[in-house]
Amino acid sequence: MDKQVDALETGRNFNLFDPNLPPGQQVLGLFYAKWILGALRAVVELEVPDVLADGPLTAAEIAAKTGTHADPLYRVLRAVSASGIIAERADGRFELTPLSAGLVSNAERGIRDMFLFASDPMFLRPYEDVAHSVRTGETAFEHIFGMPFYDYLKANPASSALLNRAMVQNHWPLSDRIFEEFDFSRFATIADIGGGKGQFLAEILRRHPGCTGVLADQAHTVTEAKQVLEDAGVADRVEIVPTDFFVEVPAGHDAYFIKHTLHNFGNDAAKIILGKIREAIGDNPEARLLIVDQMITGPGEWDTAKLIDVEALSVIGGRERSRKEWDEVAAVAGFEPVNAPEPGGLVMLEYRPV
Template sequence: MVSSQHKPSDATAPRPPVAQGVPPQVKILQMMNAYRLAQSISVVAKLGIADLLTQPQSITELAQTTATHEQSLYRLLRVLASFDIFTEDESGLFHLTPRGALLQSNVSNSLRDYAIVVGEMWHWRMWGGILHSLKTGEPAFDHLFGMEFEEYYQQNPEVAKNFDGAMVSALAMTDVAILANYDFASFECIVDIGTGGQGDGKLIASILKNNSLQRGVYFDSPTRIEQVKRLVEVTGLSDRCEVVTGDVFASFPPGGNVYIVKNLIHDYDDDRAIAILKNCRQAIAEHGKLLLIEMVIPPGNEPSLGKILDVEALLMSTGAIERTEEQYREVLSASGFQLTNIISSKSPMSIIESVPA
């Protein structure tokens, strides 16, 4: 156990040079205790604490509203206050911080759904099976649950709802980063390929609203397509944005000048990724561009969210993998594309630009 005198915030914020002398035992203890923090964040997200703190509240008020044990809730919020997720003032009122605000629902940059999924029992069990994946190279999820995640997803509507919400919220910052880092003005027709029913159509809607002379196509499996159709209607884009369903393993909508394929290719091994991208190659206009929106694993020992999520991919789904630049270059080349640029963004994702070879 970590001493209660240790300040957890040392593990989360940039530190002055003096902190470089922290003993390795303390550093690795901080790392080993990270899972406890993740579960703590997840449970306050489930309770909706951040939504309640739009105005400062006492622990008594929070406990009454959330039907929790007052002293127990206080002990948890005290931990999270030490990580600057909440703050407690001298009068005992709890306040929201910019970090904690990300756990609110119904805000544009919310990570509440993502935080909930991180704490779900199925997710914890999956990571508990990591040794199986290391021994066999097979997903721990399949071993533990007796089925692939997709089947589990289909059989458990609440899991599916939470997982979809987590993906949409996590990718919202990516949409902002794409719009800030790529100029779509020169493209006549933009095709946005959904992410297996987890896309929401907001990216193509934003691009078209910013470029009034363009037309677009949103293409996805049927799961969320009605929601996207409603978005297109509400935003007044029905005359410029076609919403169609299909299967990326069968064909892509033809004739687009730029195809945006976001958070999809990493779900598949090289053979299936190449099959998808070859369908895009057949559909794309002669001088078109393909934009893969994915994490790119950096070389060497550089820290990267993509590296830890690559292990999650190993545990969760057969063939899923986060790739390096060279690996993307090889997959694209085998599909008939030439990688031309990788554009970093303020999100964990990069824009991998390529053209027909």
């Protein structure tokens, strides 16, 4: 256990901006991120964390279990261990740390599929030409792969399946704060728009037994939702509605909830989606639009949403938004803000129809 704690501290203290370099050269430390990511992706692809789940092993023992060569495997593991993600012990064996425990298949709150998805070439290669997006306003993804991101997923079922698995694992700790702080019990019926397999809606209903829900997403997306809802014990309180939210949204509900979806689209598309929700609300002044997404902080402040926004720009053609930008797209669709969450990280934005 001491080794794991030490490794965790190594990870926390790791600094990409090497203080041993002159200030004008420290940006070269960003190379470290590339080297670590490439090595760690190989380790995860080869299911090394799964092999180490039962206890420490030497590189030769891991190689025998994974069908790999011991020497190159050792060199890759040594590099990953230098960052504290896996621990290299004095006796020559490697073991998991708190930083790598979530990379084991089927780990509780695991992130293996999220990691493989985010580090897949379909996400990495567009970063080779972000300048194309800046010059043209188009996605670097389409420039490199010859088709838009979502068309690529349709043409590559394995990539689409990886996305679906990754989204099931996409549980941010900040989501728990939203569950705990927001009173969903105010609404008798909650429509989750673009809710995928329904895991977020299931958690809302699990916490609020007086509510019922509607899960609305494309037919191929909601096919596996029934099992998710049954596992959560809420299937009898959810209606599954296959739909395209650019065309139609189920009408007549008290709250329209849309989580981590609108950032996948540019402003024009977001306005269409919100417009369909406004049509579905009709003349009910008590109904609410609930948006769970990132809200960008002010100038110069550290914010991962600012980094994710570059991925949205270059890969899928979407965008992260500031409060002003959220209010602008909502206003065009016929909504005005109700609450005022602090920017930074995942927030719940509540709007009323006007």
